[in-house]
Amino acid sequence: MSDRTKKIFFALTIIVPFLLYCFYYYGMMIKNAPYRYSDFQSMSLEYGPVDSLVNKYNSKTGDYQYVDRRDSLVKMHLRLTSDDLLYLHRKAADLGFWDFPTKELADTSKGGKNKSIRYIIEFKYKQKSKRVVFDSEYVGDIRLIDANKTLIKEIKQSLLTAEERLKK
Incomplete structure (x- = not known):
C-alpha cells in the first residue's frame, strides 16, 4: 500500500x-434543546422584601412596576425589544440558568429578622419553563450566587435601558 x-x-x-x-x-x-430562543414566550422578574414582592416586570404583558427612591410606586407599560430578550436569553444560557436549583432560599432558622430580598426569575418557553426563587442572603456555592446576581443585574440593566428609550 x-x-x-x-x-x-x-x-x-x-x-x-x-x-x-x-x-x-x-x-x-x-x-x-429544551430552551431555544425560537420557542421563547416571556420572561418575568419579581423582587422585593420576602413578605411583599412589589417590584415586578412581565415581558408578555409589558407591565412594569417598581418602588423608586422616594418610596412611591411607579407603574408603566414597558416593552423589551426582541434583541433585549435575545440578549437576556443568551446571558441566562451563558450563566447556566437552566441548571440552577429552583429554590435558593436564605436560612430563616436562626430566629433573627430576615432582611433578605427575594428574587423570582422566570423564563417561559412553549414546552418548558424555568422558575428560580433566589434570596439575597442565600448561603451556598459562591459561583451560583454570583451567577444569580449577574443575571439579575443584567435584567435590571435591560429594563433601565428600555425605560430610557421610552423617555426619549
Whole structure:
C-alpha cells in the first residue's frame, strides 16, 4: 500500500464517519434543546422584601412596576425589544440558568429578622419553563450566587435601558 492510499483509507474509515456522527449527534442536540430562543414566550422578574414582592416586570404583558427612591410606586407599560430578550436569553444560557436549583432560599432558622430580598426569575418557553426563587442572603456555592446576581443585574440593566428609550 502506498502512502497516499493509506491516507485515503484512514480518512474514509475514521475521519468521515466521525464527522458524520458529530453532525448527527450535535444536530439532534440542538434540535431537541429544551430552551431555544425560537420557542421563547416571556420572561418575568419579581423582587422585593420576602413578605411583599412589589417590584415586578412581565415581558408578555409589558407591565412594569417598581418602588423608586422616594418610596412611591411607579407603574408603566414597558416593552423589551426582541434583541433585549435575545440578549437576556443568551446571558441566562451563558450563566447556566437552566441548571440552577429552583429554590435558593436564605436560612430563616436562626430566629433573627430576615432582611433578605427575594428574587423570582422566570423564563417561559412553549414546552418548558424555568422558575428560580433566589434570596439575597442565600448561603451556598459562591459561583451560583454570583451567577444569580449577574443575571439579575443584567435584567435590571435591560429594563433601565428600555425605560430610557421610552423617555426619549
